[in-house]
Amino acid sequence: MKKTILLVEDNEKFRRLTRLTLQKEGYDVIEAETGKNAEKHMKSENIDLVLLDFLLPDTTGLKLLEKWAPTFPDTVFIPCTAYGDIEDAVKAxxxxxxxxxxxxxxxxxxxVVIKxxxxxxxxxKENKELKQAVQQKYDLHGxxxxxxxxxxxxxxxxxxxxQDITILLEGESGTGKSRGAYAVHLESTRKLGPFIKVNCAAIPSNLxxxxxxxxxxxxFTGAVRSQEGKCAAADKGTLFLDxxxxxxxxxxxxxxxxxxxxxxxxxxTAREISSDVRIIAATNRNLSEMVQNGEFREDLYYRLNIIGIxxxxxxxxxxxxxxxxxQFLAQFEEEHTRSYSISKSLLTKLTSYPWPGNIRELQNALSRATVLSRxxxxxxxxFPEEIQNHFSEKEVGTPEAPIELTDDFSLPEHLEKVEKEVIETALTSENGNQARAAEALGITRQGLLYKIRKHKILRKK
Incomplete structure (x- = not known):
């Protein structure tokens, strides 16, 4: 498919010569001698690239670029000037x-420039499509x-x-069981029906x-009107018992x-009511052990655990x-209307933290960090104090003995030893993944491989 170039230029001779050059290269060329005419073409045509003169009879190229760039993000803009004005070029x-x-x-x-x-x-475009494909592969409804x-x-x-069967989601607190239940609902034939969540731990047993x-x-006392229950509310949908x-x-x-x-x-009432629901249950406890201890009904356990995830x-x-x-930084950027960034070294630290509270703890820690970030x-x-202390204790550790500058001390040998230890530490923290270890060390993977061979560091199986 031919690419379409909009040539915005008031000099007729230059416009004609440029059009002929581009047409010989197989491009469709649309001409505009004023900003007003160019505006019409931008709105009515599918423009791939704009060659834009800086000085036009009714406006400037910079004003048009300022207006068009956000509106047409897939269009490429190349301004042209007869004056070689670097300041305008930088602005563009x-x-x-x-x-x-x-x-x-x-x-x-x-x-060459257009090519x-x-x-x-x-x-x-390829990167965008690849990113979307990766996101689709790594993202299931959040x-x-x-x-x-x-x-x-x-x-x-x-x-x-x-398959309209009961599912039991098991996992520690904060591992994402609620999101998992909602993902099941959205992937099911009931996705257009209600998704009703009941947090069984938050409601007193008698209620x-x-x-x-x-x-x-x-x-009962206080029941001044009839009230529909969650089982009835979830009819034709999913009831999630957390x-x-x-x-x-x-x-x-x-x-x-x-x-x-x-x-x-x-x-x-003695009236029996039916409700067409799919049940998903979740727990952070060991239900099998609770059954053995008489704390959970065995028959209910097997009814709920038809499929366990x-x-x-x-x-x-x-x-x-x-x-x-x-994901969380993107969420907080939208909520706080400001941008956030995180260094590779800090990201490496967060990756090595044990996160006893799992995803919920990570989200809360980032929420605090984004609010406090200057x-x-x-x-x-x-970040929260317990995370700071975790790394402070690791970094302080046992004080190293001072280096003794004896007669046989060699600075090159000492530096080689330190380098080897740092590389071994990086490889261990990244579970032997050389690409991530190289990134944490701030060197290329090829550089890391060279140093591994140089220091004869054994790869862990």
Whole structure:
């Protein structure tokens, strides 16, 4: 498909010569001698590249560029000037111009610059498509992860979501069980129906039954009107029972009936109601152990655990931490309307932190850091005290003995020894991943491989 170039130039002779040169190269060329005419073409045509004169009869190229660059992000802009004004050229580049040309423009120079501009445009398009493909692969309805364990979770969710069966999500607190439940809902045939969440740990045991099954007016003191329960509200959708391990044995018995035949009886009535729902339960406790201890009904456990999905703790999927950091920073940038950045060295530290509170702790830590950051460049001091102390203790450690400058001391040998130890530490912290170790050390992978061979560092299997 031919590329379309808009040539905005008031000099008729220059416009004609430039048009002929570009047409010989196979481009479609649209001409405009004023800013007003150029505006019409930008709105009505699909323009790939604009050659823009700095001085026009009714406006300037800089004014047009300032207006067009944000509006047409996929269009390449190349301003032209007869004066070689570097200041204007710098302004144009800051506004989003790919390059600039100084008149008189040589045909070869024009062809080369435009060819490179289209190559750059094509590369940007490929990168965008690749990024979207990667994001689609690593992102399942807000669940982020490229680690093998998370890819297994995604695969299992996609396989079982469309089958209308009960699912039990297990994992430590903060591992993303709620997001996992919602991902199952969105992947299921019930995605257009309601998604009703009940946090069983947040509702007192004596109120949970009425919360789930509803009640009739006068069922108990204070019941001044009838109230629909969550089971009825979730009809044709998904009922998510979070922290299922916290419910009492009495409520478990009534919930068992609902899981079996999808019927329940509201408090204060003998009328049985049916509700077409898909149940997803989640827990951070060991339900199997609770069954052994008589704390959880065995029959209910097997009804809920038809398909079990275990969400790994963050310490077992550290390669996902940079992706999660990127996701949360993007979220906070939108909320706070400011930009944030994080250095590679700090990101490496965050990756090595154990995160006992998992994703929730990471999100809260970044929330605090973004609020406290003065410049938008996050530093360790912006993070919670327990994270700062973790790295302070590691860095302080045991004081090193002072170096003794004996007669046989050799500075080159000492530096070689230190270099070897630092490389071994980086490789260990990155689980032998040479690319990430090289990035943490601030050197190329080829440079790291050279030093590994030089110091005869054994690769861990």
């Amino acid at each position: 580049m800051k506004m989003g111009a790919y390059d600039y040309l100084t008149k008189p423009i040589k045909a070869d120079e024009l062809k 490179r501009a289209f190559e750059m445009k094509h590369l940007k 669940m982020i992860g490229k680690s093998p364990k998370m890819q297994e979770v995604y695969s299992l969710i996609e396989r079982v979501a469309k 949970l039954e009425s919360e789930l099954f509803g009640y009739e007016k006068g069922a 922290e299922i391990g916290e419910i009492s044995l009495d409520v478990q018995a009534k919930l068992l009936q609902f899981t079996q035949d999808k019927t329940f009886t509201p408090l204060g 275990k969400l790994p703790p963050l310490r077992e999927r550290i390669e996902d931490i940079p992706l999660l950091v990127e 410049s938008g460049q996050l530093i360790l001091d912006d």
